[in-house]
Amino acid sequence: MSHELPYIAAIEEAIQLEMERDPSVLYFGQNIATTENDPFLKAFGADRVRVTPISETAEIGMAIGAALAGFRPVVELYMAEFMLVAMDQVVNEANRFRYMSGGKVKVPLVLKAGYGFTAGWAGQHTGSIYSMFVGVPGLRVALPSTAADAKGLMATAIRDDNPVCFFHHYLLTLEHGEVPDGEYLVPFGEAAVRRAGKDVTIVATGWMVDRSLAAAERLAGEGIDAEVIDPRTLAPLDTATILESVAKTGRLVLVDQATRHGSASAIIAAEVADQGFDSLRAPIKQVTALDATIPYSEPMEAYVLPDEDKIVAAVQQVLGSAPVAA
């Protein structure tokens, strides 16, 4: 059984269910639970649900301390960039405590942060910075693209014994989708094949998944059968599913809203070149944002971002059905 929910509500449903299930789950952060009518505060009380000051270093650092002391905090950070204020806590504290202790402690926490708000939010609130956290030992990175995954990945994130960066895409906030009822877990490290195809593999993350599916429909009209894969988590990364697809199609297009040299697609491209080179019948093509800060003005914003046309052109190129751009 399932019900329809907006993406953001699916995330909240997961947090609520996990808080009901496990009294060690805490939820705190900025601008939540500021009145007694807050549903989380009403349901779980002021011990477990708290508004914090705008103090990212303390919020994330306290989550680490509470986790060391046996709790499972979910920190509401609003925007991914706000984590940058507290970078040490994210990439040099939370992720290292278990390792440096030789496995004696664990740090289960979730950093919930929105990203990619490319709707006129200009330079500092629009970044797709998730790949910064990929390859940081000890961190997990989840990147849901549907309402169902938003719920299932959040539930898994809360139950995971490691620090998890849970990045939700701002442009998907109000996208509705069917969400399974009750307990629903999406395992980490299992990519979803969103569309099966035999001619080309498209790997896309977050908001780019729907853009890639739309591109695939257009390409189907030209007789091109594209497979679309959504990794869902970047750490761990389901390299096997991607390699298996490339073995079938021989062609790979990577679509990522991050800047070209800071993208997860660069990491996936390297893995496929390393482990799947023999399968490739054409060079790997990356469709990413340009290496620029996101501009405010609408036409410029659109110019730097990947879109359906750019995905279609890249697929045509790897299939040799379009001339290489001059």
Added chain:
Amino acid sequence: MSSEQQGAGLDKERLSWILTQMTRIREFEERVKGTFEEYPGAIRGHTHLADGAEASIVGSLAALRDGDQVLSTYRCHGYPIALGSDTQALMAEIYGKSTGICGGFGGSMHLVDVERGFLGTSGIVGQGIPHATGAAYAAQIRKQGQVVLSFFGDGASKQGAFAESLNIASLWKLPIVYIMENNNYNVVTRSDQEDANAAAGEPLAVKAKAASMPGVTVDGGDPLEVHAAVSAAVERARSGAGPTLVESKVYRLSAHGNIIAPPGVPLHYPEHEAITVFGAREEYEAALRGDPVPRFRAKLVGDGTLTPQEADAIAAAAKEEMEAAVQFAWESPYPDASEAVNHVYA
């Protein structure tokens, strides 16, 4: 209040325990320092010694009871020793051996002993303060009367992590005591060169005012004065009244750490920065004359709490224990190299 009055509530056993722990920490640190001569290359990277801070560490920890928790900085050898961790496992960790308390994964700066309430350290200045604050939040929710001690240096009080944490702890009335071990030096920078309060001639405890919590300054060379102040703060925290900032003035008797050198250059402990950087040999020698370990021993022998023979026995036992710790560490095997990929994820 004189330290004699402050110690009045402590019986001979407790006073003897304090001297014993101070002596054990000192002896351990002497053996760490000595390793650079005895077993060159056995200790890698950077170690930071607590010599000079023993009275502050032990006076503080003496205020705790079972179930309380402690987090500190990378200058972390002293706390687990006083909390009862196995000194052989601690020394083996510093030697990078498989028998180390963290299996050789952490080293000198990252000791952990959860069973004894030592939850961990951060090697980055100030960044462990929010961890301790989070542990105090956990203690508040758990409602078992636990208190957390957060140890850090004076330098850390200029980090955002300090101001942010104290604000939340005071706002939420968390059961925590912030213990700033003020040794007046940030590596080679003196406090009055980098701290507005210090430059204005004020104690650093005034920083508590910004977070609307009590701030006190104590002589960190006197374990009984430290114990009295921290006990009052612990009691306040346990009662639900919230946090306190205790500025404990200490003098570290060694340099910030062993020399920072590329591989191939033998590591050793240089002289204190007062001498090497500021040419203030008299400042350092005065601090040595006030060394808290012999000072407290002399007090306990002087007031008849301990006989000289009892005090000598404490020193001899510590020497023997730490000699055994060094032997154990030296003779222990290294971890299997392939273990390096363990423990990245839980």
